Amino acid sequence: MTRILMVCLGNICRSPLAHGILESKLPADKFIVDSAGTGDYHIGKAPDHRSIATAKAKGLDISNQKCRQFDVSDFDNFDIIYVMDQSNYEDVVKLARDKEDIAKVKLILQNSQSSTLKEVPDPYWGNAQDFEEVYNLLDDACEKIAIHLNR
Template sequence: MTKILMVCLGNICRSPLAEGLLRSKLDDDKFVVDSAGTANYHIGKAPDERSVAVAKKYGLDISHLKARQFKVSDFNVFDLIYVMDESNYENVKALARDEKELAKVKFILNEVYPNQNQAVPDPYYGGDDGFEQTYNMLNKACAVVAEKLKS
C-alpha cells in the first residue's frame, strides 16, 4: 500500500483540499492519503469553511478532516510527502534525519511544472476566489500524481 502525505502550514486550507482531491482519484484499497501542517495553530480543528465549501462545490466532502501537525515519525509512515510551498519544504526538510527521508519530500506543483518549486498560494487571508484558484491548482497536480501512482 502506498501512503501519501500532503503538507501545508496550518492543515486547514491547502493540504486538506489536496488530501480530498487525491483520495477521490485513487483506490483506497491501494493508497492511503493524509494531510498535516508544519505549524500547531489549528490542531484538532476542521478545515477552513472556505476550503470545505469549494470542495463541496465539486462533490468532495472534506468537512470530517481534522488538522494535525507534521511529526518526524511521518517519515516512517509515508512514501511520498508533498509540500505546498518553500516554507513548508524547509520546515519538513529540517526534520528529515537522512537523505532517504528528504528524498520523499516534493513540491506538489512540480508534478505540473517540473523542477520549478512553485508555491500553491495560501488562500487563508484572501477571499473565496483564492480558494477556487487553490482548488484548481491542486486538482491539476493531484490528477498527475494519481496517474503516476496508478501506472
Template sequence: MTKILMVCLGNICRSPLAEGILKSKLSEDFIVDSAGTANYHSGSAPDKRSIAVAKKYGLDISNLSGRQFDVSDFDTFDLIYVMDHSNFDNVVRLARTAKDTSKVKLILNEVHHGKNFEVPDPYYGGEHGFENVYQMLDEACDAIVKNLI
C-alpha cells in the same frame, strides 16, 4: 500500499483540500493524509472556505481534523507533498536521513517539472483564492495519479 501525505502550514486550507482531491482520485489501495508544519489548528476542522470549494466539486472534507507534521511521518509515508518553499524547508529540516529528504516534494512540480512553483496560501484572501487553489491542486493530483498508476 502507497501512503501519501499533503502538507501546508496550518492544515486547514491547502493540505486538506489536496488530501480530499487525491483520495477521490485513488482507490483504497492508497492512503492519503494531511498535516501542517505548525500546530495552530491541531484538532480543528478545515477552513469553511476549503470545505465549501470542495463541496462545490462533490467532495466532503468537513470530517478532516488538523494535525502537526511529526518526524514519525517520514516512517509512515512514502511521498510527502508540500505546498510551498517555507513548508518544504520546515519538513526537510526535520529529516533524519537522505531517504527522508527524498520523500519531500513540492506538489506543483508534478505539473510544472522543476519550476518550484508554490500553491499560494488562500487563508487571508477571498473565495476566489480558494477556487484557484482547488484548481491547482486538482491538476497536480491528476499528475500524481498518472505517475502512481
C-alpha cells in the same frame, strides 16, 4: 499500500484540499492519503470553512478531516510527502533524519506543466476566488500524481 501525506502551514486550507482531491482520484485499497501542517495553530480543528465549501462545490466532502501537526514519525509512516510551498518544504526537511527522509519530500507543483507557479499560494487571507484557484491548481497537480501512481 502506498501512503501519501499532504503538508501546508496550518493544515486547514491547502493540504486538506489536496488530501481530499488526491484521495478521490486513487483507489482506497491501494493508497492512503492524509494531511498535516508544519505549524501547531489548528490541531484538532476541521479545515477552514472556505476549503470545505470549495471542496463541497466540487463534490468532495473534507469536513471530517482533523488538523494535525507534521511529526518526525511521518517519515516512517508515509512513502511520499507533498508540500505546498518552499517554506513548508524547508520546515519538513529540517526534521529529516537522513537522505531517505529528504527524498520523500516533494513540492506538489514541481512537475506541473499547466502552471507557471511552483508553489501553491496560501488562500487563508483571501476570498472564495482564491480558494477556487487553489483548488484548480491542486486538482491539476493531483490528476498528474494519480496518473503517475496508477501506472
